[in-house]
Amino acid sequence: MKALLMRAHGDLSTLAVGETPSPTLPDSRHALVRLKAAALNHLDLWTLAGVPGISLKFPHILGGDGAGIVEEVGSDVRSVKPGDCVMFNPGISCYRCEYCLAGDHSLCVDYRLLGEHVPGTLAEFIAIPEPNLALIPRPPAPQPEISWTEAAAFSLVTLTAWRMLVTRARLRPGEVVLIWGVGGGVSLVALKIAKLIGAFAIVTSGSDDKLAKAREIGADVTLNHATGDVAKEVRQLTNRRGADVVVENVGEATWEQSLRALGRGGRVVTCGGTTGHNLITDVRRLFWHQWTIMGSTMGNHLEYQEIVRLLGQGELRPTVHATFPLERAAAALEELKSAHRFGKIVVQI
Numbered sequence: 001m002k003a004l005l006m007r008a009h010g011d012l013s014t015l016a017v018g019e020t021p022s023p024t025l026p027d028s029r030h031a032l033v034r035l036k037a038a039a040l041n042h043l044d045l046w047t048l049a050g051v052p053g054i055s056l057k058f059p060h061i062l063g064g065d066g067a068g069i070v071e072e073v074g075s076d077v078r079s080v081k082p083g084d085c086v087m088f089n090p091g092i093s094c095y096r097c098e099y100c101l102a103g104d105h106s107l108c109v110d111y112r113l114l115g116e117h118v119p120g121t122l123a124e125f126i127a128i129p130e131p132n133l134a135l136i137p138r139p140p141a142p143q144p145e146i147s148w149t150e151a152a153a154f155s156l157v158t159l160t161a162w163r164m165l166v167t168r169a170r171l172r173p174g175e176v177v178l179i180w181g182v183g184g185g186v187s188l189v190a191l192k193i194a195k196l197i198g199a200f201a202i203v204t205s206g207s208d209d210k211l212a213k214a215r216e217i218g219a220d221v222t223l224n225h226a227t228g229d230v231a232k233e234v235r236q237l238t239n240r241r242g243a244d245v246v247v248e249n250v251g252e253a254t255w256e257q258s259l260r261a262l263g264r265g266g267r268v269v270t271c272g273g274t275t276g277h278n279l280i281t282d283v284r285r286l287f288w289h290q291w292t293i294m295g296s297t298m299g300n301h302l303e304y305q306e307i308v309r310l311l312g313q314g315e316l317r318p319t320v321h322a323t324f325p326l327e328r329a330a331a332a333l334e335e336l337k338s339a340h341r342f343g344k345i346v347v348q349i
């Protein structure tokens with residue numbers, strides 16, 4: 001099959017489209033999917049550079065998100081059949097450990113992500129465990145059908161943001177939520193979920209153009225973090241009360257501001273630290289204000305089913321920034337770094 005092959009860790013020059021053997025069904029509970037589109041995530045750039053503790057077999061295939069047509073199913077697969085149009089949860093768990101048995105698949109002791117730990121979606125075929133698969137839903141008319149591009153762009157960021165806001169932070173209607181960096185995939189979906197819940201959403205960006213787009217999506221207040229003092233503005237907007245929830249994935253560059261923006265009893269939920277991982281928190285402020293700081297990664301299968309159901313109701317449709325053909329997948333990865341990016345980058349296969 002054709003795939004974007006990564007020959008070694010390094011930069012984009014280690015990538016080239018080439019031929020590699022197609023995957024086969026590893027057991028009776030997998031389905032082989034002929035991919036129509038794959039979506040990129042920042043994770044792909046980190047995997048390319050090399051993640052400490054993860055050793056890959058080369059050539060490796062990047063890409064976590066995808067959508068396609070079921071080509072073949074194992075003998076125990078019941079929920080999909082050849083010809084079905086599917087999307088999938090990119091988090092692969094063991095389905096045997098205590099966390100999997102409790103339904104908390106993203107806490108699995110052997111949790112792996114497509115494209116990070118195992119070969120990914122920038123290829124013509126991929127084998128997916130049955131519990132990870134979902135039929136692409138059909139939203140109600142007059143909404144158009146979900147395109148391959150949208151189906152591929154949906155899963156990783158929507159699942160991540162859903163678990164952060166709904167399961168972990170338990171964001172409620174009327175609460176004030178601060179979301180950093182609204183051009184990024186998770187932050188953009190976090191805004192959509194916050195509005196679906198009925199929360200008051202304050203979003204930031206360093207670009208006024210992105211903030212204007214965020215207002216179209218429903219942001220109640222937009223703040224330019226390049227020119228303003230976000231924590232001070234959040235406190236002014238809330239009569240000095242502060243935000244109930246802060247959605248973090250920036251890390252060192254914003255952590256102090258996130259805590260200064262947080263109200264009494266507030267919750268910070270984080271899924272990453274793109275600007276640095278060592279965060280300083282004054283424990284006196286933590287206990288006095290009775291804050292909760294929580295981590296979140298991906299999500300479980302119930303959460304995935306719930307977001308796919310909402311997509312089928314016409315909610316949470318992905319925002320796509322650009323599409324590229326597989327031949328130009330390396331250029332698509334380069335575009336991930338673009339300061340103008342607003343939404344997902346998708347590779348058509």
Ligand SMILES: [Zn+2]
Pocket residue numbers: 093094095096097098099100101107108109110
């Ligand atoms: Zn497990």
